[in-house]
Amino acid sequence: MTAQTFLPSDPAGVIASYTRVNLVGGAHVATQTGIAVLNPATGAELGQAAASGADETNAAIGAAKAAGAGWAATPARARGKMVAAAGRAIAAEAETIARVLALETGKAIRTECRGELTVAADLLEFYGGLASELKGETVPFNPRILTMTTREPLGVVAAILPWNVPLVLMMLKIAPALVAGNTVVVKASEEAPFATFAAAEILMKHLPDGVLNVINGTGAACGSVLTAHKDVAKVTFTGSEAVGQMVYEAGAKNIIPVSLELGGKSPMIICADADLKKTVTGAVNGMRFTRQGQSCTAASRIYVHDTVFDDFMSALQDTLNKLVIGDPMDEGTDIGTIISAKQAKVIRDYVTLAEQTEGAEVLRCSALPSDASLSPDLFMQPTLLLNLPEDHPCVQNEIFGPVAVIQRWSDYDDVIEKANATHYGLAATIWTTSLSTALDATSRLNSGYVQVNQNLTIQPNVSYGGFGRSGLGKEASLEAMLEHFTRKKTIVLNFD
Numbered sequence: 460m461t462a463q464t465f466l467p468s469d470p471a472g473v474i475a476s477y478t479r480v481n482l483v484g485g486a487h488v489a490t491q492t493g494i495a496v497l498n499p500a501t502g503a504e505l506g507q508a509a510a511s512g513a514d515e516t517n518a519a520i521g522a523a524k525a526a527g528a529g530w531a532a533t534p535a536r537a538r539g540k541m542v543a544a545a546g547r548a549i550a551a552e553a554e555t556i557a558r559v560l561a562l563e564t565g566k567a568i569r570t571e572c573r574g575e576l577t578v579a580a581d582l583l584e585f586y587g588g589l590a591s592e593l594k595g596e597t598v599p600f601n602p603r604i605l606t607m608t609t610r611e612p613l614g615v616v617a618a619i620l621p622w623n624v625p626l627v628l629m630m631l632k633i634a635p636a637l638v639a640g641n642t643v644v645v646k647a648s649e650e651a652p653f654a655t656f657a658a659a660e661i662l663m664k665h666l667p668d669g670v671l672n673v674i675n676g677t678g679a680a681c682g683s684v685l686t687a688h689k690d691v692a693k694v695t696f697t698g699s700e701a702v703g704q705m706v707y708e709a710g711a712k713n714i715i716p717v718s719l720e721l722g723g724k725s726p727m728i729i730c731a732d733a734d735l736k737k738t739v740t741g742a743v744n745g746m747r748f749t750r751q752g753q754s755c756t757a758a759s760r761i762y763v764h765d766t767v768f769d770d771f772m773s774a775l776q777d778t779l780n781k782l783v784i785g786d787p788m789d790e791g792t793d794i795g796t797i798i799s800a801k802q803a804k805v806i807r808d809y810v811t812l813a814e815q816t817e818g819a820e821v822l823r824c825s826a827l828p829s830d831a832s833l834s835p836d837l838f839m840q841p842t843l844l845l846n847l848p849e850d851h852p853c854v855q856n857e858i859f860g861p862v863a864v865i866q867r868w869s870d871y872d873d874v875i876e877k878a879n880a881t882h883y884g885l886a887a888t889i890w891t892t893s894l895s896t897a898l899d900a901t902s903r904l905n906s907g908y909v910q911v912n913q914n915l916t917i918q919p920n921v922s923y924g925g926f927g928r929s930g931l932g933k934e935a936s937l938e939a940m941l942e943h944f945t946r947k948k949t950i951v952l953n954f955d
């Protein structure tokens with residue numbers, strides 16, 4: 460028996476159903492104007508997503524507010540069951556949504572998009588199962604006076620998404636927010652909104668009307684209205700540092716909590732005793748080359764011990780040369796495209812800067828596709844930058860493209876200092892067979908997520924979030940739900 464499905468089975472049908480549409484109060488609400496969404500692999504317009512302004516944004520907040528009391532009063536486990544059931548329903552339609560995601564982001568269907576759907580659905584099941592963990596505490600204040608804390612929902616949560624991994628990042632925000640009893644307004648990324656709408660509508664169908672609302676629009680016309688609104692009780696944002704600052708300022712004006720997941724320039728330190736094969740796989744995966752490096756956690760500064768540098772470089776280039784760059788929809792493709800011409804220019808400008816730097820070496824791996832139907836400007840080869848000074852913009856700034864800086868090291872204290880010498884602090888890895896080196900490094904690396912001999916992406920039950928200018932607050936895990944989507948009330952009962 461085949462499971463009942465909700466979405467049209469072809470990606471074009473899905474995109475058509477979200478043309479100039481917001482999902483508000485359980486219904487499709489048409490907008491007057493639209494924002495063109497392009498297929499980065501071909502340059503063709505895929506469709507027009509909603510262009511929301513203040514009226515549309517206010518309406519979504521109004522719908523979320525109206526649904527708030529009923530949702531907060533719904534028993535936690537009942538909320539969790541609805542969210543978990545939605546996870547299974549999304550998994551049943553994962554292929555269709557993955558295809559929409561590949562079309563709008565340019566990420567390869569096989570290496571990136573299917574996996575993103577698996578994690579997104581899993582996050583709903585994970586948080587759905589945590590509903591009864593929304594516990595408070597009893598406090599030993601006085602044996603005759605019951606003193607306790609409870610966890611309450613915050614109210615309307617605004618969740619603002621970037622384009623690079625929109626479904627996983629959406630679920631990291633809305634699954635804990637919903638299970639904790641909040642209602643939500645999601646602002647999709649205007650560059651890749653359609654898969655977000657498709658997955659969110661399946662979730663919406665499992666919830667009372669108005670509990671989850673999804674709108675699309677630009678940051679200026681829609682996002683800024685959302686963050687400034689007096690009825691929003693919490694903003695959770697993933698995106699760039701510059702926009703994160705604006706979001707934080709808007710939250711400060713209303714004195715509401717704000718979670719920020721921002722950029723990174725994560726170091727990967729390879730020691731002389733590390734397993735070479737593992738480090739090469741770790742560098743390719745950690746740098747997210749199959750996602751064109753468009754990852755906040757990308758291991759974009761790779762420090763390789765002098766004694767293994769040449770072996771590492773040759774094995775890394777061999778591996779990268781075998782990756783196929785091509786049409787994201789093609790099953791044979793490992794690496795798709797950059798998201799947009801604007802982003803591609805930013806990346807190319809960094810590479811040009813490196814090329815103009817005396818003594819620097821720029822190595823390009825693999826081959827660009829020759830298919831004439833593809834838009835050549837948005838495909839980019841994995842690029843390795845060598846011999847750059849540590850204060851070079853390519854070493855210090857997040858490039859958000861398939862560009863890794865590779866540096867030699869020989870002095871351990873010096874490499875730890877260099878690893879910590881950017882203003883970011885999202886993630887770091889060290890590769891060694893020495894337990895004492897690993898323990899020393901994990902205590903000294905100034906990052907929110909430190910791994911030894913592996914470079915895994917976000918896991919549902921492992922708390923994740925950056926130090927420094929990489930952000931504020933944690934996502935994933937029970938901690939994220941309790942700390943960031945509830946408020947703690949202290950109750951003292953005295954019948955003495």
Ligand code: NAD
Pocket residue numbers: 619620621622623624628646647648649676677678679681682683684686697698699700702703705706720721722723754755756857859885925929930
């Ligand atoms: P962006 O900051 O340009 O946009 C993110 C979102 O913010 C979009 O939905 C955009 O419309 C909205 N926005 C823009 N201006 C706004 C405003 N004034 N008020 C409210 N919302 C506004 O980021 P992007 O280009 O979509 O994504 C790439 C960035 O995201 C990178 O810097 C990357 O490091 C970061 N990122 C971080 C993480 C993490 O977990 N730390 C994960 C993925 C991406």
